[in-house]
Amino acid sequence: MDAIxxxxxxxxxxxxxAAVAALGVGAGAAGAAEKSSSAAAGxxxxxxxxxxxxxxxxxxxxxxxxxxxxxxxxxxxxVLVIGGGYSGCACAxxxxxxxxxxILVEKDDVLNGHGVGGTGAVKSxxxxxxxxxxxxxxxxxxxxxTCGNRCSEKVVGKFFRESERCMNWLLDLGQEYGMDxxxxxxxxxxxxxxxxxxxxxxxxxxxxxxxxxxAVEYMLADKAEQAGAQIVYEMPAVQLVQDADGSVxxxxxxxxxxxxxYNASKGVVLATGDISWSDEYLQEFAPIALKVKARLCGDTxxxxxxxxxxxxxxxxxxDAPWPTxxxxxxxxxxxxxxxxINPAGxxxxxxATWVQxxxxxxxxNGGYNHAWSIFDANFQRDNTDSLQYGGGMFWDSFRAVGTSxxxxxxxxAKTVEDGVVNTPDYYKKADTLEELVAQLDVPADVALAxxxxxxxxxxxxxxxxxxxxxxxxxxIEQGPFYACEVGPGLLGVCGGIEIDDQYRAxxxxxxxxxxxxxxxxxxxxxxxxxxxxxIQGNSHGRCLVEGKCLGEALAGVYDQVKA
Ligand SMILES: Cc1cc2nc3c(=O)[nH]c(=O)nc-3n(C[C@H](O)[C@H](O)[C@H](O)COP(=O)(O)OP(=O)(O)OC[C@H]3O[C@@H](n4cnc5c(N)ncnc54)[C@H](O)[C@@H]3O)c2cc1C
Numbered sequence: 001m002d003a004i005x006x007x008x009x010x011x012x013x014x015x016x017x018a019a020v021a022a023l024g025v026g027a028g029a030a031g032a033a034e035k036s037s038s039a040a041a042g043x044x045x046x047x048x049x050x051x052x053x054x055x056x057x058x059x060x061x062x063x064x065x066x067x068x069x070x071x072x073x074x075x076x077x078x079v080l081v082i083g084g085g086y087s088g089c090a091c092a093x094x095x096x097x098x099x100x101x102x103i104l105v106e107k108d109d110v111l112n113g114h115g116v117g118g119t120g121a122v123k124s125x126x127x128x129x130x131x132x133x134x135x136x137x138x139x140x141x142x143x144x145x146t147c148g149n150r151c152s153e154k155v156v157g158k159f160f161r162e163s164e165r166c167m168n169w170l171l172d173l174g175q176e177y178g179m180d181x182x183x184x185x186x187x188x189x190x191x192x193x194x195x196x197x198x199x200x201x202x203x204x205x206x207x208x209x210x211x212x213x214x215a216v217e218y219m220l221a222d223k224a225e226q227a228g229a230q231i232v233y234e235m236p237a238v239q240l241v242q243d244a245d246g247s248v249x250x251x252x253x254x255x256x257x258x259x260x261x262y263n264a265s266k267g268v269v270l271a272t273g274d275i276s277w278s279d280e281y282l283q284e285f286a287p288i289a290l291k292v293k294a295r296l297c298g299d300t301x302x303x304x305x306x307x308x309x310x311x312x313x314x315x316x317x318x319d320a321p322w323p324t325x326x327x328x329x330x331x332x333x334x335x336x337x338x339x340x341i342n343p344a345g346x347x348x349x350x351x352a353t354w355v356q357x358x359x360x361x362x363x364x365n366g367g368y369n370h371a372w373s374i375f376d377a378n379f380q381r382d383n384t385d386s387l388q389y390g391g392g393m394f395w396d397s398f399r400a401v402g403t404s405x406x407x408x409x410x411x412x413a414k415t416v417e418d419g420v421v422n423t424p425d426y427y428k429k430a431d432t433l434e435e436l437v438a439q440l441d442v443p444a445d446v447a448l449a450x451x452x453x454x455x456x457x458x459x460x461x462x463x464x465x466x467x468x469x470x471x472x473x474x475x476i477e478q479g480p481f482y483a484c485e486v487g488p489g490l491l492g493v494c495g496g497i498e499i500d501d502q503y504r505a506x507x508x509x510x511x512x513x514x515x516x517x518x519x520x521x522x523x524x525x526x527x528x529x530x531x532x533x534x535i536q537g538n539s540h541g542r543c544l545v546e547g548k549c550l551g552e553a554l555a556g557v558y559d560q561v562k563a
Contacts, residue, residue, distance in 0.1 A: 057280060059304070062312040066239055072258035077103045077230075079554045080251055080264035081271055082237045082306060084111040086540055087520030088271030089220035090547025091554075096227035098555030103262060104221075104229060105253050107236035107272075107305070110214075111221055114273055114297040114492065114521075117212030118184065118198040119544055120537030121167035122160050126181050127197060130401045134195045134535075136160055142193075143532045147323070150528035154501040159526065159538075159545050165563045166548045167199065167541070170216070177219050178204030183401045185408070186536055187392030192354035194392045196401050198536040216540075220547075235260065237305065240268065240313045240516070246507075248313055248515035267517055267554050270505070271547070272306030274493045274521035275322075281307070285322040286493045288360070293369040293487035294330035306522040310497045314513055315505040318524030322495025323531045325539060326359035327393060331370060331487030332419060332426040334412045336383045336395050337472040338375040339454045340486060342368050345437075345446030347454060350466040352386070355393045356531060359488035372428075372440055372483045374451060374476055379416075382474040383409040389471050397536065416482060428483040436481045451476055494531055494539060495524045503550045517554075519546035 051061040081092045084106035092104040106112075121127065122134050140160050144153060171181055179201045186194035201207070206215040206222070221231055234256060241250040241261060250263040275281035276297050281304045282289045295301060311317060328335055337352035342362070349361035351373070362371045375382070387396050387405035399408045419427030430436040437447040457463050458475040497505050497518040504512035505523075520543045535541065552558040 057284065059281075059308045059311040059317075063239065066252050066259055070259050071252065071261045073260045074263065075103065075260060076263045076265070077101050078264060078266040079103070079269065079551075080105070080262045080267070081269045082251060083107070083271035083273060083520070083522075084217065084221065084231065084233075085113050085271060085273050085520060085543070086115060086217055086220075087543035087547045088269070089113075089217045089224065090544050091269050091271060091519060091551040092229045092231070092547075093220040093224035093227070094548045094551025095555045096224045096229035096551075098552055098557045100266060100551075100555040102224065102229035103264075104224070104231045105235040105237055105251075105262065106231065106233050108300055109233050111217045112273070112298075112300055113214040113217035114301065115213065115540055117216060118200050118537035118540065119167065119170065119216070120195075120197050120535045120539075120541035121163045121199060122197065122535060123164035124167040124171065124197075124199065126171060126183050126199060130183050130196070132183065132196045132401060134197060139195065139534055142534045146530050146532035146534070147527055148529035150319070152499075152501070152525035155499065155525040158501045158549070159542050162545045162549055162563050163541060165561075166545045169548065170201070170544055171199075173219065173223060174201045174204075177206060177222075179207060179215070179219070184397050184536070185391070185399055185401055185403075186397060187354070187390060187395070188388060189352075189354070189390045189392065192357070192392065192534070194354070194397070194533055194536050196536075198397065237272075237309065240309050242313055246314060246513060248513060251309070264515070267515055269550060269554070270306035270310055270497065270516070270518040270522050271520050272304075272522045273302035275302060275304035275307060275496070276490055276492055277301035278303040282493070285317070285320045285495065286324050288321070288363065289324045289326075289490050289493060291363040291367065291369060291488070292326060292330065292359070292490045294489050296327075296329060296489040296491050302521070304496075304522075306518065307496045310505055310516065310518060310522075313505075313516060314507045315516065315518075316498045316508045316510075318495055318498050318528065321529065322493050322524065323527040323529055324493050325356075325491040325531045326488050327355045327491060328358045328362075328486045328488055329394065329491075330489035332373070332416075332423075332484035334394060334415050334484055335373045335486045336375070336379065336412070337386045337390060337468070338373050338379065338382075338474060339451065339476060340371045340373055341442060341447055341450050342366050342371045343441050345442040345444075345450055347450050347465065350463070350468040352390050352468050352472040354533060356533065358486060362486060362488055370485050370487045372442065373486050374436070374481070374483050375474070376476045376481050377478045378474070379482065380409045380413040383412060386472055386474070389469065393533065393536065416484065419484070420482075426485045426487075429480050431479045431481075433476070433479075433481050436483055440483055492521050492539065494521045494527045496522045497524055499523045499525050502553065503546055517550055519543070519550055
């Protein structure tokens with residue numbers, strides 16, 4: 001890709017607000033419905049329903065093996081990839097491009113791709129062209145400490161090592177498909193900095209058809225098919241096949257015409273995503289996720305099929321709690337550093353924090369699933385001022401590197417004013433504070449007292465309640481006044497099957513289970529305890545790295561091409 005030109009920059013700036021809109025795709029998606037916790041769409045005792053009535057969890061009760069007489073078809077391949085999200089498509093593509101025989105089975109009739117489309121990298125040629133330099137030792141340590149030092153540093157280290165090679169490959173592939181790349185701005189925060197390393201690929205036929213959300217997956221799948229891979233839709237895997245010594249040799253899937261057994265001589269790759277839509281899994285491994293306002297991965301979300309199949313085959317789960325990916329995206333799309341009040345009308349946290357912090361702060365301080373961000377007529381000016389000290393997702397970012405804080409604030413101002421008209425449940429505006437709080441689900445007198453007290457702290461120049469840095473203390477004085485609903489949303493749970501740095505699933509004894517691999521959100525190790533976003537978009541970034549490196553390894557070329 002050429003060095004950034006002014007024309008590209010203007011196009012990118014325009015894309016900034018489009019990107020924010022795209023990131024709202026899941027907002028408002030239903031948050032409660034429980035889907036089946038059993039592996040895929042099977043029936044009888046072969047799909048996890050063995051656990052029903054047993055008092056045990058679905059992953060704890062290994063179903064009876066599906067009888068050979070019930071298998072209607074047997075198919076041989078070298079590599080079987082289960083799941084057509086970012087990680088699975090990257091793996092299938094790279095295995096096929098390097099000569100392996102590949103079949104990818106997908107549960108749904110589309111590639112789900114539970115994401116929106118920014119891929120994080122620790123270095124790339126687009127970052128080089130834009131003068132973005134990331135300090136790898138500092139950022140890796142930040143990552144590990146955000147994970148409470150419970151992640152696998154070998155797995156994280158491999159991401160840091162391979163990220164540039166993999167991202168540049170994706171950029172090349174994107175170019176082949178007519179895609180350009182916009183790099184978006186991170187955060188200047190001293191406490192929670194976010195690198196400007198979020199690569200949004202746009203342009204070309206797949207982008208026109210699927211937008212940011214799925215363009216990359218469809219491009220990878222298309223390339224995989226061109227290289228000879230076969231993608232089979234509506235073919236959920238329900239059980240792994242193991243030989244006498246426990247090696248995984250294939251999987252049984254449930255197609256429309258009965259069970260199909262896929263035998264894979266080189267490996268079975270679980271890329272089945274997370275557990276967001278299984279209340280049973282969430283309760284046990286990520287209970288905080290049950291408190292969000294909405295699950296943002298749509299109504300075709302994952303229920304932990306790969307987790308259960310792996311566990312039945314002897315794989316170990318990483319220790320709870322599993323890290324949750326949460327952004328305050330389930331209501332309004334803008335929240336800067338301004339006052340938050342909860343439904344009791346009270347202030348409860350330092351608001352000038354990162355997205356995960358905003359979500360968790362709302363949910364753990366009083367058990368609410370939303371709060372209101374309150375600001376005044378000067379918010380556009382104040383937001384611009386604040387960006388010299390902070391920022392990050394939904395406060396600054398999703399504007400192109402090279403554009404200005406003023407551009408970000410103008411884009412947010414438009415979002416807020418449009419929201420008042422188009423999504424009035426989330427965005428409120430009034431000439432007086434009394435009229436504003438009357439529109440909220442808060443006790444008006446308490447809320448007004450909270451705002452008055454906050455203004456006193458601003459005047460004094462010190463936040464003696466929560467010690468928000470004083471440069472973020474903007475008073476709420478001049479009408480019209482605004483309130484944006486801050487709604488914690490669950491993007492995913494990125495924990496599960498323990499793996500090593502070759503993405504081999506590990507058994508209870510810590511040894512690899514021959515033939516079984518896990519990548520993307522169904523695997524554990526890359527993260528633990530919490531999800532770091534100092535490398536913005538790193539979830540997609542790790543799907544790319546894990547999928548590409550494993551695909552190359554299964555095709556037997558990794559040692560020749562690795563970074
Ligand atoms: C609204 C939203 C926005 C996001 N935006 C970003 C972003 O910009 N950047 C970022 O880094 N991350 C983002 N994420 C996080 C995102 O979840 C991950 O980055 C990524 O999509 C995970 O990829 P995956 O391959 O692990 O799983 P998934 O994308 O969830 O794919 C799993 C696939 O496996 C299939 N499957 C499940 N069970 C079976 C089975 N039994 N048999 C066959 N197939 C099965 C599913 O149908 C699905 O297609 C976002 C998430 C959400 C919800």
